Amino acid sequence: MKNEEFEIIRRILGGETQEYKKLVHNYQAAVYNVLYQMLHQHTEAEELAQDVFVKAYEKLATFNFQSRFFSWIFRIAINTAITHQKKAQRFLQLERLPEDIDHNAGNNEQQMMDKERDVILKKAILRLKETYRAVIVLHYFEQLSYAEIAEVLELPEKKVKSRLYDGRKLLKSMLEKQDFF
Amino acid sequence: MSTISSELELLVNRKLDGTISPKEQEVLDRILSESEEAVRFLRDMEKLESSLRGVAREEIKPELSQEVMEQIHIKQKHVFGAEKKSFKMHFRFQRRQLFRYAAILIIGLLIGSAATLMLQPGRIFHNTGDMSGTMAARSGEKLAFSHDSWQVEINPMVVDQMAILIISVASDRPLDVNLSFDTQAYRLSRARYLSGTDIGSAIQAGSISFGVSGKAVYQIVLNQYSGMSSPVFLELTQEDQVLYRKEIVLQ
Incomplete structure (x- = not known):
């Protein structure tokens, strides 16, 4: 799985951008659920899950092939949830x-x-x-x-x-x- | 005062993780045999662990790949400029963009309407004399209740099966505002503190209450269950004295 994913990432970086769809498909549920459990808001979790994948795509060139893709994407998801919540803090008094x-x-x-x-x-x-x-x-x-x-x-x-x-x-x-x- | 030691905490955590060694288990057993409080601590932590493991987990599998790929495509188009796309793809992007703009426009209109209504004193429905009973709240019509030391305004917006209430409160002394509703008829979707001084709030099934000293504005969104109709109840209290109680029928 790890090598297979590394191969997909190499192909994406080589210009086969449509390959990214496979990674999104594999991890969309997990990323969505992490965001949902962090925020407990369906709409926000879905919007942020999309942002996470777009952000990950843009940063894919920095992927170091040392850690697994799942841990890399989960890290982006957690950080996105934390940043989002800090921004929204003013509205979270209740x-x-x-x-x-x-x-x-x-x-x-x-x-x-x-x-x-x-x-x-x-x-x-x-x-x-x-x-x-x-x-x-x-x-x-x-x-x-x-x-x-x-x-x-x-x-x-x-x-x-x-x-x-x-x-x-x-x-x-x-x-x-x-x-x- | 709690006398739970850090040693007991560590041993209990290791036990919950299943990583406690036989020697550590012996120490834990000894502590448990000597302290009722330690037994209670272990029992509560085990209960918490089992609740955490058993909490209903909602597994949703959204289909995001198409949307994500479209966003990436749009971004790439901005970066690289003249990328050619098939007419079909182009049309799909245009349609999605159109939906987005329409959604933004509708939200803008709703916010604009709410803001306009807040600034239109002529449309305010005042109710200061009768401190109890039932009243109708029409969508878009401001309700205002006031007394010497406090003032409450409610801007209801009822759209489809959703009621958005913007509640503005001004009070010289701490005032508790409680809004309750039948959970068979409404589900609380969102409660937000928008501005001012919030001195404590609480949400329970079927009610939301907040304390105000000075000025504060809240937004409460209720989803109405299909076919269910029921009033909401507004109650204002100060130092445990009920000042105002009203049954409000949202229309």
């Missing part, structure tokens, strides 16, 4: 409700309670500082290993672990105040 929460969903009491717990947890994740949120999203939602997260974020593995541990601690402290446990 707590934002994750868009995918349907308060009418669930047929029985247990389902309603599970849904409510999901809402509380997702809202808490959204309140985390971006550096912690990125690690939580990559670890729990994208199921990346510590080594892969380290590759994406260009951090030592030890630092990834400490951010995850601190992120969990912050979440616990936020959730305690809401009788989550």
Whole structure:
């Protein structure tokens, strides 16, 4: 896969631009989902996913063939989400409700309670500082290993672990105040 | 006061990761046998871990490749200038661009209309005497409620099944504004603080409240479920005293 992707990238750099479609096709869902988990806004995630791929195409000549394409594109996605959120910070004073929460969903009491717990947890994740949120999203939602997260974020593995541990601690402290446990 | 040590935190985190060594497990077991608080800490962290792993993950697979390739193509055209394209491709770009311009124009018109309405005192519907009951809010018609020390204006825009409410509040003393709605009829799509002094806000299923001291402007977007009609409820409180309560029917 790695060599196959490197070959595609070489062909794109050699002028076969349509080959880029293959890379977009392979990673569009993953990139979209990372952005969505970081922002919890469908429209923004979709628009930013397009920006990420266009940006990656423009920077493709700087790809060093040392890391995998997935970690390179995930890094651009995370940085794009963080930059976007900083720009939009003025409009984020109010707590934002994750868009995918349907308060009418669930047929029985247990389902309603599970849904409510999901809402509380997702809202808490959204309140985390971006550096912690990125690690939580990559670890729990994208199921990346510590080594892969380290590759994406260009951090030592030890630092990834400490951010995850601190992120969990912050979440616990936020959730305690809401009788989550 | 919490007495959870950094050693316990590290051991619990390693246990959650499945990387705890047998020796570390022994130390953890010893700590757990000596402290109820440590047991509670482990139990809460395990619960959090399982909730994080079990949280409903929405997997959406958007089809972006066509759009991305078109954007790249457009950019390349700007860079290299005279690149030739087939008529079909060219037509598709033109059509997409046209849709984009149309969307921008519609959004511009909506914002412009809202701004115009905010600046038109002649169309303001004042309601200061009757402090309770029901009132109709017509799209594009400003509602204003005021008293000696506070003033609230609501600009409703109802488009299709979406209600956009721009709420401007001015108050000499801290004022709590609460907007509640039936979740069977409405879904909160967006709540944004646009300007002024926000002194605390909270969103719950079916209600949004914010505290204001001075001036603040908020934008609240509600999506209406198809076929459902229900009023929204506005309540103003100051120092736990309800000053104003109104049922508003959005039209």
